[in-house]
Amino acid sequence: MFLKFSIIMALSSQPNFIEYLFELVQHINGQTTLPQQICLELAKIMKYLNSDLEVIDASDLIQLLSEDADYSFFYQQQDSHELFNMLMKHIEEANNQVNSFDLTMLKSKQMKSKNPFLHHTKVQIKCNSCNQSFNSLKVESNYAFHFQLNYARTIKEAIDYIQKPEIITDYICFYCSLQFLKKKYTLNEQQTLIDSYLSVNSYDEDSFTMIKKIIALLNAIQGNQYQIDPQKACLKRTVTRYTHIAKYPKTFCFFVNRLIVHPNYGLIKLDYPVHLDSTFTVANKQYSFSALVCHLGDSYSGHYVAYKRTFAQDLESSMSQDKSYKKCEWYITSDVKVVLTKQPLQGEAYLIFYDTY
Ligand SMILES: [Zn+2]
Numbered sequence: 001m002f003l004k005f006s007i008i009m010a011l012s013s014q015p016n017f018i019e020y021l022f023e024l025v026q027h028i029n030g031q032t033t034l035p036q037q038i039c040l041e042l043a044k045i046m047k048y049l050n051s052d053l054e055v056i057d058a059s060d061l062i063q064l065l066s067e068d069a070d071y072s073f074f075y076q077q078q079d080s081h082e083l084f085n086m087l088m089k090h091i092e093e094a095n096n097q098v099n100s101f102d103l104t105m106l107k108s109k110q111m112k113s114k115n116p117f118l119h120h121t122k123v124q125i126k127c128n129s130c131n132q133s134f135n136s137l138k139v140e141s142n143y144a145f146h147f148q149l150n151y152a153r154t155i156k157e158a159i160d161y162i163q164k165p166e167i168i169t170d171y172i173c174f175y176c177s178l179q180f181l182k183k184k185y186t187l188n189e190q191q192t193l194i195d196s197y198l199s200v201n202s203y204d205e206d207s208f209t210m211i212k213k214i215i216a217l218l219n220a221i222q223g224n225q226y227q228i229d230p231q232k233a234c235l236k237r238t239v240t241r242y243t244h245i246a247k248y249p250k251t252f253c254f255f256v257n258r259l260i261v262h263p264n265y266g267l268i269k270l271d272y273p274v275h276l277d278s279t280f281t282v283a284n285k286q287y288s289f290s291a292l293v294c295h296l297g298d299s300y301s302g303h304y305v306a307y308k309r310t311f312a313q314d315l316e317s318s319m320s321q322d323k324s325y326k327k328c329e330w331y332i333t334s335d336v337k338v339v340l341t342k343q344p345l346q347g348e349a350y351l352i353f354y355d356t357y
Contacts, residue, residue, distance in 0.1 A: 016357075025043045088143040
């Protein structure tokens with residue numbers, strides 16, 4: 001089975017995602033854009049996959065996706081979680097389109113639910129020489145997490161690794177550079193200007209751009225005797241990069257980096273097994289294992305199988321108010337075969353999904 005079908009299959013067992021998608025398509029009407037058409041088609045398939053029908057027909061969806069310039073690139077790669085990100089990109093675009101400010105109603109059409117995969121990580125960089133922290137307000141939003149096989153074999157280890165401090169060498173420290181400028185530009189007015197920049201701990205622009213700007217201002221001050229090339233004023237230091245998951249997603253998607261470029265052998269596949277518990281708890285929320293995509297074969301050929309957990313007897317009841325999810329059953333789907341299975345095979349995990357209710 002192709003990767004694209006496995007991803008769709010895995011998405012069909014994420015109740016939070018389906019709820020979000022169904023709410024989103026209710027807001028789509030009139031002339032539709034490409035992202036909106038993709039959402040409509042995906043919602044149709046989700047409905048279909050959660051009924052008794054077993055064979056998946058995703059040709060219309062694939063046709064729509066192929067209109068995206070990036071698609072043919074991913075199609076050749078076949079091993080990239082980029083397809084998942086591409087789907088999410090279209091879904092978020094459709095969301096932004098339907099949620100845009102409605103002039104006739106004079107209010108913004110707000111959706112109740114948010115993309116359950118969306119999460120935010122906060123990145124902070126601290127200089128090991130001057131101890132100043134910078135970029136403290138930088139927040140990155142994303143849909144899938146990387147599961148680094150070289151450092152993690154369980155979900156907990158994967159999450160810990162994401163938040164592990166990282167040492168970076170030769171990083172321009174804005175504050176060390178300012179201290180250097182303070183020694184060189186000695187006029188009162190120049191010292192005051194530098195101090196004003198030293199007192200703020202977050203800037204939108206990169207350090208080099210900021211330093212270039214500040215040097216231009218310092219040079220322009222009347223009575224200035226000193227000139228320096230901005231490149232030379234940028235002091236490189238060893239810094240520590242701290243990543244903190246500021247907002248956890250409702251539904252986790254982990255992408256396992258299995259294909260790596262080896263210096264002698266080219267593209268190779270890491271076949272280390274991962275150990276997946278049926279549940280895990282993070283930030284006081286319990287997540288349950290809900291789908292898995294495995295890659296069978298080597299780095300050049302192979303095929304994907306998807307394990308999906310059924311979450312309710314039928315889709316309508318799962319969307320109802322009381323949300324009493326039925327005891328789950330696991331199915332393995334490979335090409336057109338759908339077979340009930342006891343538990344998913346964990347060894348060759350490639351995409352891992354955990355959901356919360
Ligand atoms: Zn520093």
